[in-house]
Amino acid sequence: MSAHPVKDRSLQPGDYKISDSTQFTMVPFNGGAAAITALLRDYVDVACIANSLFGPHAKAGKLRILLLTNKMREYPNVPTITELGYKQNLLSA
Numbered sequence: 001m002s003a004h005p006v007k008d009r010s011l012q013p014g015d016y017k018i019s020d021s022t023q024f025t026m027v028p029f030n031g032g033a034a035a036i037t038a039l040l041r042d043y044v045d046v047a048c049i050a051n052s053l054f055g056p057h058a059k060a061g062k063l064r065i066l067l068l069t070n071k072m073r074e075y076p077n078v079p080t081i082t083e084l085g086y087k088q089n090l091l092s093a
Contacts, residue, residue, distance in 0.1 A: 024045075024046070027044055032049045032050055032053040032054075033053065035047045035049055035053075036049060036053055036054065036057060036063075039057075039063060040057070040062060040063070046066065051072065051074070055074070058075075065078045066078075067079055067080060067081055067084060068080050068081070069081055
């Protein structure tokens with residue numbers, strides 16, 4: 001499952017497909033803090049969250065960053081969506 005703060009109403013709960021072998025279910029949260037809590041408690045497996053929220057947890061080793069939407073100086077070894085071969089609009093239904 002994937003957590004995502006419900007600011008963008010175009011991302012609705014449901015099943016999303018990234019590739020033929022990867023699919024996940026969108027789980028809405030009322031903000032990034034709730035999504036972080038769900039990640040830290042293992043209620044969800046991945047989340048799309050702003051750096052200001054995940055950054056301190058990643059630096060403390062509590063969360064691992066799998067990919068970024070844009071290259072960030074703070075995380076030079078983390079690939080971007082496009083570097084991994086996906087379209088920038090990865091979260092389209």
